[in-house]
Amino acid sequence: MVDTVYLIKKPAEFPIADLISDNDVLILIQDAVLRQPSISNWYACKEDVIARGIKIPDNKLLDYEDILNLIEKSNKVVVW
Template sequence: MVNNLWLIKRPADFPEADMLEPEDMIVLIQDAVLRVPTIENWVACKEDAVARNIKIPENKLMDYEDIIDLIEKANTVIVW
């Protein structure tokens, strides 16, 4: 289960590591796919990475449908 789901839209907008809890997850969308976070719990929007020709490991990619499922299951959604 995801406690806080962080939707990050810009590469400069990552939350500080001390703001995150172990059950939190970061989802990179739009231009945020240009910068990979240093934490473990993150994924990137596949469509946004492909549109920007960014190479991200396949196990770290999710399509919009999967991201919507995460949003529905998360306790809190934070758009940053």
């Protein structure tokens, strides 16, 4: 189970790493996919990555259905 899903919309708006626990997930959407965080528990919206023509490893890509499933299973969602 995921405690908190952080949806990040802009590249410079990553939450402070101390706020992210092992049970949290950071999901990069929109322009945030242009910059990847240094923590390990992050993913990027596949459609936004394709639209911007950038390369991100396949194991870090989530489609909209995957993102919705994570949101439904989480205790809380925070949008930055």
